[in-house]
Amino acid sequence: MADHFTETQIPQQKYYNSIPFPSVLSPNPRTAVPCSVSHLIEAIKTHKPFLDSLLHKTGTVIFRGFDVKTAEDFNTVIEAFAYEELSYVGGTAPRTNIVGRVFTANESPPDQHLDFHHEMAQELVPPSKLFFFCEVAPTSGGETPIVLSHIVYERIQQRYPEFVEKLEEHGLIYSVLLREDDDRSYIGGRSWKSVFSTIDKSVAEERATKMRIRLEWMEDGGVKRITGPLPVIRYEKSRQRKIWFTNMYGWEVAGNGTFKSITFGDGKPLPADICNECLEIFEEECVAIPWQEGDVMLIDNWAVLHARRPTNSPRRVLASFCK
Incomplete structure (x- = not known):
């Protein structure tokens, strides 16, 4: 491993039980091995375990x-890991497929904040891993903060045991209003046509049913998409610990007016004061590393939540999803 990678320490890292979060790998400066994409691919394949x-x-x-400079480079890196691809059918963030397995990250205006979430937590089968790639780094802001899900769970459970108990008992119901056409002015602006990859309502109904999603059609051509109840507090067998697995942020979602987008599984509203304090816990525990052009971030979607901080400078981050 030492001939290809060196583990780098950066100021933003946190340590839990002496384990750095996140891990940062860079080319080993003590060897003559170049840092080209082809050598990175070789290193990934050689040191995959x-x-x-x-x-x-x-x-x-x-x-x-x-x-790593381009979307094509990024796609090659993704394929080197040989993780099975997951399509974005069902996802509500506005995205564009660039090349191969590469999509844009959320295309809503970069000055909008995205709260912490597990990718596609409202889906029946969320991705297990995510890749992000920074093609254009913002001059300020625009980080992708990350936070460990089990740490969040432990802190919230300690502070609000009754709230967590109710989440464990009832889960959450996610409801989102999908418009007839894409609207990239807000974070959940993907239309039902894009979400279900069809312009036919009957096909959308069929695909939604397979994904255990209920649809309620609106007079303006849009649709209310309802999923759940889905579990929030889950037990992760591979690490033998409970995790906080939800997109509980934004119970009033941008673009959906005052529509209460997330409720307990019994239909009762979430307590706004506790939800706001949960967001504060996320911020206290998170790591926000300024992007550098060429960065590739690999996230275990079952272990880590991510967010997006706003920026007013140009920013281009690409993404990919794995089963």
């Missing part, structure tokens, strides 16, 4: 200092 073990231990691995 080590990288899988490191991801399982730390939850997130950042590859920094390698010569």
Whole structure:
């Protein structure tokens, strides 16, 4: 491993039981091995068991200092890991497929804040792993903060045991209003046509049913998409611990007016004061590392929540999802 990677320490890292979060791998400066994309691919294939073990231990691995410049480079890196691809059918964030397995990250205006979430937590089968790639780094802001899910669970359970008990008992129901056409002005602006990859309502109904999603059609051509109840507090067998697995943020979602988008599984509203304090816990525990161009971030979606901080400078981050 030492001939390809060196583990780098950066100021933003946190340590839990002496384990860095996240892990950062860079080219080893003490060897003559170049940092080209082809050498990164070779290193990934050679050290795949080590990288899988490191991801399982730390939850997130950042590859920094390698010569990854384009969406095509990023796609090649993704394919080197040989993780099975997960389509974005059902996801509500506005995205565009760039090349191969590469999509844009959420295309809503970069000055909008995205709260902490597990990717597609409202889906029946969420992705197990996520890749992010920074093609254009913002000059300020625009980080993708990350936080360990089991740490969040432990802190919220300690502070609000009755709230967590109710979540364990009832789960959450997620309801989102999907418009007839895409609207990239807000974070959940993907239309039902894009979400279900069809312009035919009957096909959308069929695909929604397979995903255990209920649809209620609106007079304006949009649809209310209802999922759940889904479990929030889950037991992760591979690490033998409970995790906080939800997109509980934004019970009033941008673009949906005052529509209460997330409720307990019994239909009762979430307590706004506790939800706001949960968001504060996320912020206290998170790590927000400024993007550098060429960064590739690999996230275990079962171990880590992520968010997006706003920026007013140009920012282009690409994404990919794995089963």
